[in-house]
Every structure is written in C-alpha cells, then in structure tokens.
Amino acid sequence: MMRHPHVWMGLLLWSVFGQANAAWTVNMAPGATEVSNAVFDLHMTIFWICVIIGIVVFGAMFWSMVLHRRSTGQQAAHFHEHTWVEILWTVVPFLILVAMAIPATKTLIDIYDASESDIDIQVTGYQWKWHYKYLGQDVEFFSNLATPTEQIHNKAPKDEHYLLEVDQPLVLPVGAKVRFLVTAADVIHSWWVPAFAVKRDAIPGFVNEAWARIDKPGIYRGQCTELCGKDHGFMPVVVEVKSKADYDTWLGERKAEAAKLKELTSKEWTLQELVERGDKIYHTTCVACHQAEGQGLPPMFPALKGSKVATGPKEEHLSVVFHGRPGTAMAAFGKQLSEVDIAAVVTYERNAWGNNKGDMVTPKDVLALKQAEAK
Numbered sequence: 197m198m199r200h201p202h203v204w205m206g207l208l209l210w211s212v213f214g215q216a217n218a219a220w221t222v223n224m225a226p227g228a229t230e231v232s233n234a235v236f237d238l239h240m241t242i243f244w245i246c247v248i249i250g251i252v253v254f255g256a257m258f259w260s261m262v263l264h265r266r267s268t269g270q271q272a273a274h275f276h277e278h279t280w281v282e283i284l285w286t287v288v289p290f291l292i293l294v295a296m297a298i299p300a301t302k303t304l305i306d307i308y309d310a311s312e313s314d315i316d317i318q319v320t321g322y323q324w325k326w327h328y329k330y331l332g333q334d335v336e337f338f339s340n341l342a343t344p345t346e347q348i349h350n351k352a353p354k355d356e357h358y359l360l361e362v363d364q365p366l367v368l369p370v371g372a373k374v375r376f377l378v379t380a381a382d383v384i385h386s387w388w389v390p391a392f393a394v395k396r397d398a399i400p401g402f403v404n405e406a407w408a409r410i411d412k413p414g415i416y417r418g419q420c421t422e423l424c425g426k427d428h429g430f431m432p433v434v435v436e437v438k439s440k441a442d443y444d445t446w447l448g449e450r451k452a453e454a455a456k457l458k459e460l461t462s463k464e465w466t467l468q469e470l471v472e473r474g475d476k477i478y479h480t481t482c483v484a485c486h487q488a489e490g491q492g493l494p495p496m497f498p499a500l501k502g503s504k505v506a507t508g509p510k511e512e513h514l515s516v517v518f519h520g521r522p523g524t525a526m527a528a529f530g531k532q533l534s535e536v537d538i539a540a541v542v543t544y545e546r547n548a549w550g551n552n553k554g555d556m557v558t559p560k561d562v563l564a565l566k567q568a569e570a571k
C-alpha cells in the first residue's frame with residue numbers, strides 16, 4: 197500500500213507551514229517483519245480513511261456555511277426528522293467501522309499466532325538487564341548496557357547509540373519464525389523492539405508470547421518500556437540479525453563454549469588452579485569496589501583482606517557472593533558468573549592477601565547450591 201507516506205505527509209505539512217525539510221520522519225516506520233509491515237499498512241489505511249472522512253465532513257460543513265451565509269440572504273430551512281438521512285448516517289459509519297475492523301482483526305490474529313516457531317527464545321527481564329535463553333540449545337546469557345558511565349554523567353561525548361548498546365546482543369537468523377517467551381524475575385518489565393512490532397509485558401510468574409520473522413539482517417534496537425525502577429532507562433534491547441549460515445556458526449560457538457564450561461565444572465580442580473583463575477575474575481569483576489589488595493574502600497566497600505566473611509565458614513562466603521547483599525552495591529553474582537568463576541573467585545579471596553585459609557570452594561559446590569536454589 198502507501199509505503200512512502202512521509203512524502204505525502206511532508207508535502208501536506210510543507211504546504212501548511214511553508215517549510216521545506218529534507219528528512220521528514222513524522223510517520224511511523226514500516227519495520228522489518230511481515231507483521232510490522234501489516235501494522236504499518238493498517239495504520240496507513242485507517243489514516244487515509246480518516247483523511248477522506250475529514251475532507252467530506254469539513255467540506256460539507258464549510259460548503260454549507262459559506263454558500264448559505266446570511267449575508268447572501270439565505271433563509272433557514274425548517275424541516276424535522278428525515279428518515280433516509282438518519283438511516284444513512286447510521287449505516288454509513290457502521291459500514292466504515294466494519295471495513296476497518298476486518299483488516300484490523302486479521303492483523304491482530306496474525307500478531308498473536310506464535311505457533312509453529314522455528315526458534316524459541318526465553319526473554320527474562322531483570323532489574324536492570326535482559327536475559328536470553330535459547331530453549332533446547334543450552335545457550336543463555338545476560339545482555340547488559342554497554343554505554344560507559346562517563347557518557348551517562350556527561351563527562352564524555354555521547355555515542356550514536358547512547359543507552360541503546362549492550363555487551364551481548366540477542367542474535368537471531370533472518371527468515372526464521374522466532375517465538376519470544378517473555379517473563380520477568382523481579383518486577384514488571386516490557387520487551388519492546390519497534391522494528392519487529394513486538395512489545396510484550398514481562399511479568400514475574402507469567403509467560404507472554406510474541407513472535408517475529410525478520411526480513412533483513414541488521415541491528416535492531418529497543419528498550420524496556422515498563423517503568424521498572426531506577427535504572428529503567430538503562431536496560432536496552434539490541435538484536436543482531438544474521439544470515440542463517442552466520443547464525444549457525446555463532447550458535448555453534450556458543451554451544452561449544454557452554455559445553456566447555458560444563459566440562460570445567462565437573463573437572464577436579466586444585467587449589468592452585470582455582471586461585472589462578474579467581475585472580476583474573478577478581479581483577480575484572482570485583483576490583484572496582486574491593487580494590488586490588490582486597491583493602492576495599494571503607495566505609496563504602498568493605499575490605500576482604502582479613503574480613504570475617506572471607507576468613508569465616510566457606511558456605512557463608514559463597515552465599516554472600518552468590519546472593520549478594522540485597523539493598524547494597526554488592527550484587528548477586530550467582531546468575532552472572534559461571535559456577536567455575538564463582539568458585540574460583542571465592543577460593544581466591546580466601547587465599548589472597550594473607551587470608552591464607554588453605555581451603556577451597558569447588559565448582560561442584562556452586563552447582564549444588566544452584567540446584568538447591570532451583571528447587
């Protein structure tokens with residue numbers, strides 16, 4: 197249908213306001229899926245119906261007012277009730293509404309028909325990030341905001357995709373029917389990608405469905421669109437759509453990584469190995485708050501060197517790292533780090549900076565905790 201309405205709307209507004217502007221973006225965008233195009237066409241159909249109704253109604257009004265003005269000596273007609281006119285102005289709007297309802301219903305049915313999908317993705321909203329799980333594929337990950345804090349605090353110039361960039365985008369193949377199973381782990385979020393015409397509430401304890409079959413490869417961006425707390429504006433959605441072959445390669449790599457990680461979890465680790473691995477994790481993930489020598493930044497961030505927790509029972513130490521301390525800057529790392537990495541970093545903390553406990557938390561301990569939690 198009208199795929200370039202911005203041209204028409206542009207001309208219309210240009211004639212009204214007498215301005216030329218090369219980039220008119222007043223209209224909705226058609227998007228990148230069949231459904232989003234259907235939604236767009238529907239929008240345009242209804243738009244033009246409204247334009248025609250507007251022209252007819254206001255045309256008749258102004259025509260009557262101008263031609264029958266008093267100054268030309270017009271006399272008011274004195275008629276009451278006119279059966280045919282009344283029937284017409286009931287039947288005509290009714291027919292118009294039916295004519296609009298037919299394509300609208302058809303599109304709506306399409307939007308909700310998530311059956312026979314090729315790929316199922318579980319989308320879970322967290323405060324404040326998204327988690328994607330490729331069902332039946334053993335691949336899952338968190339997608340965190342990647343915009344540096346300097347840009348957020350106006351200390352650096354903002355990128356083109358400011359607040360719309362993540363560390364790991366959701367990757368999908370072109371042309372496949374992808375079903376999204378949308379839920380949340382804490383509060384209500386909403387997963388929205390305008391180009392797919394997908395916007396679905398993510399509600400704890402419920403699973404809402406949506407789907408998309410994306411026509412062209414590319415990067416599509418969206419946002420959480422349900423006010424979900426202080427960082428609601430900091431949990432964007434980024435979807436990278438690849439060719440089928442590239443997607444398969446990517447998925448293969450992710451699966452191999454997952455398999456490798458599983459192997460690492462079940463292997464017998466020595467204290468030395470865990471400490472070495474934990475050293476790296478500590479210096480990428482924990483160092484910002486607890487500092488390089490474990491001295492922390494009291495009173496904001498406690499020291500781990502000599503801390504009661506890091507030198508106390510290992511179950512409690514693991515629990516703090518796994519669950520975090522709700523209400524403080526200490527996040528729950530249980531779902532962010534792998535079992536191996538949690539075990540390694542806890543073991544490292546128990547043996548670094550003179551803590552010398554000489555004991556270790558193994559990946560199997562972490563897995564056991566995880567499984568106990570899942571019950």
Ligand SMILES: [Cu+2]
Pocket residue numbers: 321322324384385386420421422423424428431
């Ligand atoms: Cu949210």
